[in-house]
Amino acid sequence: MKKIVISIILLLAVQAQAQNQSYITKVLEYVPAPGQFVNVLPTYASGDNATSMCAKCLEYFNQDYAVSLGAYGGYITVGFDHTIANESGEYDIKVLGNAFAGGAEPGIVLVSADTNKDGLPNDDWYELKGSEYNNAATFHNYEITYYKPTSSTDNVRWTDNQNKEGNVLHNSYHTQAYYPQWINMSTMTFAGSRLPDNGAYDSSQSKWIMAAYDYGYADNQPNTSDGCKLKLDWAVDKNGNSVTVKGVDFIRIYTAVNQAVGGYVGEISTEVTGVEDLHPAKNGESVILTGINPVNKNSEVYFSNGEIIIQREYPCKVYVYNSQGTLIQQWNHEGGMQNISFTPSKGLYIIQTGVERHKIIVQ
Template identity: 55%
Template sequence: MKKQLILATCAAMLTLVGCQETEVSKGTGLTQPELQAASHLPPPANFSDVSSPAGRVALAPTKYITQVFEYSPAPGQFINKLPVYAAGNNAAAMAAKAATALVGKTNGLVCLGAFGGYIVVGFDHTIANVTGKDFKVYGNAFADWSEAGIVMVSRDVNGNGLPDDVWYELAGSEYSNVNTIHNYSITYTKPSPLNADVPWTDNQGNSGVVKRNSFHTQASYYPQWQGNTITFTGTRVWPNAYDSDPSATEHWVAPAYAWGYTDNVVNTDTNATFDISWAVNASGTPVTLTGIDFVKVYTATIQDAGWLGEVSTEIAGIEDINIP
């Protein structure tokens, strides 16, 4: 116990005043390896080494994404392109590429593909649930073209820094719509050949394909680092895209849902922001969260929009709007 106390004391002395090894070793009773270990104990997570008389200083939190934990898209016309897949890439490599596109910014772009495709991200601080809106999720929607994504949140209750606690859906305007399907599940199958349409079946007895088009000619629309099938389960909102002029050249529009979805309105719209107080549990019961540490976004619908291809959510970044 005495040696452990001395180790802790040495670490504190080194951290605070930058002692030389010979200055702290006198009379400690520590062996040289123990002293060396004490001098390399990591600093607290919210401190950074700086070359100044002040020593270590606290880092201000960043308002943007700092980590991508998982990137698991459904098939789509931008899959294997945003981000780019290279032969041999696995799930970790693709998550790292998604991180390159999104960390520290709001002008990146990552595609989630058709229904269920998702991304899980984290921050260097807890986003507080304050009065009013709490954070913004950036997409690339524009007037009359919504590719809505559902937003889920989680708190790091067990304190391990990983998104392995309970997830809560932020219930948007369509959550209680009679046409919304909760616990909707869809399975996509790797096509053969790889450059064919991607077949899918769902738990409602439906089937279809994610169609290829002439504008995107990559080797496959199926995420090539995945296995032979991928299944996603979540809330499916009613498809909102339609051909507004079927008598002439196709003119597809997808009006925005009222509120509560990402990639649903332009980023300057107030409805691109989210309130943690919208959170509900798996039974649809509202829950009270003082803050959140992780965000998950997934594509909310399954629909083909003619020559425009499948409806697929894109994410460009996330911002804690209450940090100056």
Template identity: 45%
Template structure:
């Protein structure tokens, strides 16, 4: 009787152990996917971005002027009539809508405005975010819009550049990247203010993002420098604005994000290049809008 009781007890313990192990394994396999809440369009919804969350410029010829400070960044809200320069590579702006911009199947959903024109684009990488935690802040996960340069020679994901404050306002700004390369944001005679952002209180700072190829820039004729547009997927790329499909957003591994909609966008200067007397390649941002609300 004692032997039978002991055997039964061991079987019970073994069963409980197996149950705990199964639950543990099951938990490891289950991925909880939290869907972002949809903020509906109302009669008062604005087609254009309405909120500025961050302005993080890189050094540049328009930085520390009305075209390259927070005042200029705020001027891009509510319309596409403002203009702000993001500076050299990595400079970025983060803005948000007053509603969720939904992904319309088979259609473009957003238009991002810049001041690109024929033969002169200054392409910016576009990132989108859904307000997954519903707190109204851009503190969830960014997804990159997969443009035509994605994965091409010269395209680098997880790129970083550290800028160093120069000794004088008219001195060029030194940079070093995480690929072992160095260079300068070259100053010129047309813009004599400090190129290093006055909002940065440290002697160095680092910007992160995606580097786009500079192969579209033609400097063979120094008096007529051109920068051809990419086929699609970038801001400040084509005249009249660049239409973007939310369904092209991808994660850090290149997998489709499958977002139902987005609440925030980030635009980041994509190319690191000095263009002679024209100064650094710097993405300009003039606004963004929900295409479904534009007449």
């Protein structure tokens, strides 16, 4: 058994040597709602499926092109080559879009940590609480269903759980099918929080203005402003309770306004051109924590700024092993929080606290 564990550790240590990249390295899900830029940004071709469309999205991001999420609810899930650390009090990520003054199409941002370590975005999701979260006009637990039209040039009908219905209107500016062509289901249902309508017609300028919200959303403020930066400190659970996330592995963005405006603007649809980790170097000194023996886990262990930090209620012996299984440091932990100086080289280390084992990756 010991030999198997060490083999896995060695493999992980080799993987840990790669330099963290600041930008998206994978697109795991792309499920847009119907919209006038769907099947165009990126372009659908006959034979494409969910996997090939995700690959096309990644190609678009690598070229700074926009990916459209369609009308309300359409989403994309992306990942990096590392865990994005929460640097408390700082902006942690920057979500890039194509917003401009008077042209905001806000999307809500969700984050998730790969707690089950299967590499898939199937763990708990947390919303990053933006400025409109507590707005009385924001609907939480909103749900909408779109119905695939008979003809590719037909409007796309929708109904929601507020007893409303409407259409994503097909217009003359974009003549392709608006319903995602690689999705065979006859209906698509999305759920989440719905932000207040932000579009209003300005008669003095004879055009529609989509006002930006104060903070906390994608495609809401120009990429050059701090308004497109977000903090992991803003994470809340489905009940609106603040949660502490030490790091996240997946980011999901979805169109959060259900409004159609006139002219060429059509439905409000969030566009994304990328996501950036604002401190990838710091992440190398942040915890990537995995309980190898998570049963009855009562220790929290992480590495930051050249120190191992352990929070544990009860006293125990602490042992630090390198990826070859060699003991390199040990001490008695008296209980509570303790900081121990630790200046290792890059690699993977196992920290044993009592019967529990944790791993940290120094990059």
